[in-house]
Amino acid sequence: MTAPRSIAWQRRRAAAGRAWAAFRADRAGLAGLVIIAVVVGLAALAPVLTDPAGLDVTRAGGPRLAPPSWRFWLGTDESGRSVLLLAWWGTRLSLLAGLAATVLSVAIGTVVGLLAGHFGGWTAAVLLRVTDFFLVLPSLVLAIALATVLGRGLASIVVAIAVTSWPTTARLVRAQTLAVEARPYVERARLLGGGHGHVLGRHVLPAVAPLVLANTTLAVAGAVIAESTLAFLGLGDPGAVSWGSMLKAALDTGAVTAGAWWYLLPPGLGIVTVVLAFTLCGRALEAVLNPRLREP
Amino acid sequence: MTDAITPIEPRAEAAERRAGGTMRFVAARLGGAAASLLLVVVLGFLLFRVIPGDPVRTMTRGRPVSPEQLAELRARLGLDRPLLEQFVSYLGRLAHGDLGVSYQYSRPVAALVVERLGPTVLLVGTATVIAVVLGLWLGARAAWRRGSGFDRAVTGIAVTLWSVPTFWLGLIVLMVFAVGAGPIPGLFPTGGMTSPDTPPGALAHAADVAHHLVLPCLTLVAVIYAQYLLVMRSSLVEEMHADYLTTARAKGLREDLVRRRHAVPNALLPTVTLVFLHLGLVVSGAVTVETVFSWPGLGLLTYEALQVPDLPLLQGTFLVLAGAVVAMNLVAELLYRALDPRVRTP
Numbered sequence: 001m002t003a004p005r006s007i008a009w010q011r012r013r014a015a016a017g018r019a020w021a022a023f024r025a026d027r028a029g030l031a032g033l034v035i036i037a038v039v040v041g042l043a044a045l046a047p048v049l050t051d052p053a054g055l056d057v058t059r060a061g062g063p064r065l066a067p068p069s070w071r072f073w074l075g076t077d078e079s080g081r082s083v084l085l086l087a088w089w090g091t092r093l094s095l096l097a098g099l100a101a102t103v104l105s106v107a108i109g110t111v112v113g114l115l116a117g118h119f120g121g122w123t124a125a126v127l128l129r130v131t132d133f134f135l136v137l138p139s140l141v142l143a144i145a146l147a148t149v150l151g152r153g154l155a156s157i158v159v160a161i162a163v164t165s166w167p168t169t170a171r172l173v174r175a176q177t178l179a180v181e182a183r184p185y186v187e188r189a190r191l192l193g194g195g196h197g198h199v200l201g202r203h204v205l206p207a208v209a210p211l212v213l214a215n216t217t218l219a220v221a222g223a224v225i226a227e228s229t230l231a232f233l234g235l236g237d238p239g240a241v242s243w244g245s246m247l248k249a250a251l252d253t254g255a256v257t258a259g260a261w262w263y264l265l266p267p268g269l270g271i272v273t274v275v276l277a278f279t280l281c282g283r284a285l286e287a288v289l290n291p292r293l294r295e296p
Numbered sequence: 297m298t299d300a301i302t303p304i305e306p307r308a309e310a311a312e313r314r315a316g317g318t319m320r321f322v323a324a325r326l327g328g329a330a331a332s333l334l335l336v337v338v339l340g341f342l343l344f345r346v347i348p349g350d351p352v353r354t355m356t357r358g359r360p361v362s363p364e365q366l367a368e369l370r371a372r373l374g375l376d377r378p379l380l381e382q383f384v385s386y387l388g389r390l391a392h393g394d395l396g397v398s399y400q401y402s403r404p405v406a407a408l409v410v411e412r413l414g415p416t417v418l419l420v421g422t423a424t425v426i427a428v429v430l431g432l433w434l435g436a437r438a439a440w441r442r443g444s445g446f447d448r449a450v451t452g453i454a455v456t457l458w459s460v461p462t463f464w465l466g467l468i469v470l471m472v473f474a475v476g477a478g479p480i481p482g483l484f485p486t487g488g489m490t491s492p493d494t495p496p497g498a499l500a501h502a503a504d505v506a507h508h509l510v511l512p513c514l515t516l517v518a519v520i521y522a523q524y525l526l527v528m529r530s531s532l533v534e535e536m537h538a539d540y541l542t543t544a545r546a547k548g549l550r551e552d553l554v555r556r557r558h559a560v561p562n563a564l565l566p567t568v569t570l571v572f573l574h575l576g577l578v579v580s581g582a583v584t585v586e587t588v589f590s591w592p593g594l595g596l597l598t599y600e601a602l603q604v605p606d607l608p609l610l611q612g613t614f615l616v617l618a619g620a621v622v623a624m625n626l627v628a629e630l631l632y633r634a635l636d637p638r639v640r641t642p
Contacts, residue, residue: 129331130335133332133335136332136576136621136622136625137336137576137618137621137622138576138577138579138580138583138617138618138621139576139580140579140580140583140584141579141580141583141598141613141614141617141618142339142614142618144583144598144602144610145343145344145610145611145614146343146347148601148602148605148607148610149343149344149347149348149351149354149605149607150347150348151354151357221459225459225461228461228463228464229461229462229463229584232461232463232584232587233583233584233587233599233602234602234603235602247463247464247467250467251467251588256467256470256471256475257470257471257474257475257486258475259471259475259476261471264464264467264468264471267464268460268461268464268467268468271460271461271464272459272460272461272464275459276459279459
């Protein structure tokens with residue numbers, strides 16, 4: 001005899017298999033996934049493949065702001081450090097901040113969306129009002145204010161991005177919650193005595209999860225841009241190397257006005273690559289998982 | 297349009313009901329905007345007075361300050377009083393347009409904001425107008441020939457520029473056009489709004505400002521025009537199979553006129569309100585662009601404030617920028633109502 005829960009899991013596994021098959025058929029999405037895997041792999045292996053001593057300003061051996069050469073493939077920065085090494089190590093912090101901010105933002109958005117969709121009336125009205133308010137605010141200005149009062153550093157940036165970017169997820173999750181709760185099986189569960197926690201946890205959340213996954217992937221792209229912007233404005237940890245802080249150093253030390261293109265291009269291209277990869281991957285996931293975009 | 301479809305309803309009564317509806321609509325929107333403004337004000341207080349715990353310590357972090365100086369600063373900012381009392385006096389001063397005194401400039405924040413408002417309005421206004429015109433024009437052409445090479449190229453470029461971080465694009469533009477790269481000489485100033493050596497006279501001054509405006513404006517346009525293009529394109533694509541276009545073609549109108557006179561005006565409706573709705577994004581873009589090009593507007597003021605950090609100044613720019621965006625949203629909602637013939641009062 002098979003327990004109902006294991007039947008449900010079997011169905012979910014089968015659905016995941018179908019989604020993966022559909023995703024694999026999307027070449028752009030697959031390309032995005034491969035790029036993400038490569039970038040994450042390079043970031044994870046940075047301490048193994050490179051020597052972090054080269055990041056130390058006092059121990060940098062190269063000439064100042066030298067163009068690319070055999071010794072420094074991507075040239076050097078204002079203190080003679082290898083730009084390749086900096087950009088490589090910058091990947092770690094930029095990815096970490098982007099992913100952490102996205103997870104936090106999606107978590108807030110999902111909870112607010114579920115609550116607003118599940119409980120109607122005053123709760124929903126207040127939550128929606130607050131959601132719309134945050135949607136309208138100039139997000140960068142709010143993020144700057146928040147990161148400043150929390151004090152410079154990675155954690156403040158992550159919190160600032162999460163607090164300013166959750167509303168889109170909340171609206172999406174709310175709409176999906178309303179759609180799911182209108183279905184007969186949810187009504188049945190409720191009539192059989194299922195409480196709020198049971199309905200939300202057992203029925204609504206699993207039904208909303210695929211959409212949240214697609215949304216999360218897309219949100220990483222925005223979070224990486226936001227992280228680099230805040231770091232560029234000087235709100236990051238002053239000692240740490242990220243793509244945004246490299247570009248800040250390039251502007252502040254006059255590397256830009258000195259025409260040091262080798263210092264400017266790698267971090268920017270890194271951001272664009274990661275953003276495009278997550279966008280492609282997220283679009284493909286959305287096409288597969290979002291019932292509204294799926295072909296009938 | 298409604299009248300044509302439902303002629304059964306007595307006209308006067310319908311007009312009266314719609315007029316009442318408009319009043320209710322405007323009242324509801326005004327109420328919503330007022331609630332949002334109140335939230336901005338409360339958020340401004342929470343952000344700068346409650347979250348930091350001790351704002352004075354945040355502001356003086358890493359600087360040698362004596363306990364007497366700290367106490368003096370606390371008293372000057374009114375931080376030694378209970379939180380509720382601070383909130384009431386904050387509301388009272390805000391109602392009089394008093395945004396406090398900047399810590400780094402030792403001048404009223406309101407005066408600083410007013411000084412910097414002009415350049416930001418100039419930059420954001422010019423960039424928005426150019427981006428809207430460019431985006432709508434390209435979007436209409438792309439939709440009309442959707443699927444063509446032109447469509448793919450135009451949409452692809454726009455989306456790529458859209459996903460590039462604004463400040464990085466600004467740095468590239470700065471390096472190529474202001475510093476010069478390879479055969480291209482530096483054509484434009486690297487920053488600021490005016491040069492010190494400009495001859496006196498209004499015309500020379502205007503030309504100088506325009507010369508400084510080119511690069512920041514170019515960067516901002518490149519980043520924001522994609523949204524107008526995409527909305528115009530998708531809303532025109534939706535109209536493409538409408539019956540009235542077949543009618544217009546059957547009348548013998550040239551393809552060009554069918555697009556200009558019939559399709560585009562209908563597709564324009566959702567786009568117009570978008571201009572105002574997306575102003576929050578434009579403002580965010582302006583902050584980074586002003587920082588890169590040292591354009592002396594509110595964005596650069598925000599950047600200067602966060603460097604110190606000068607909390608009263610940052611609070612001031614936050615309140616002004618967020619308030620402006622809330623106001624623009626109200627304009628967008630009212631404008632849509634006024635423009636859409638289906639809900640317009642006669």
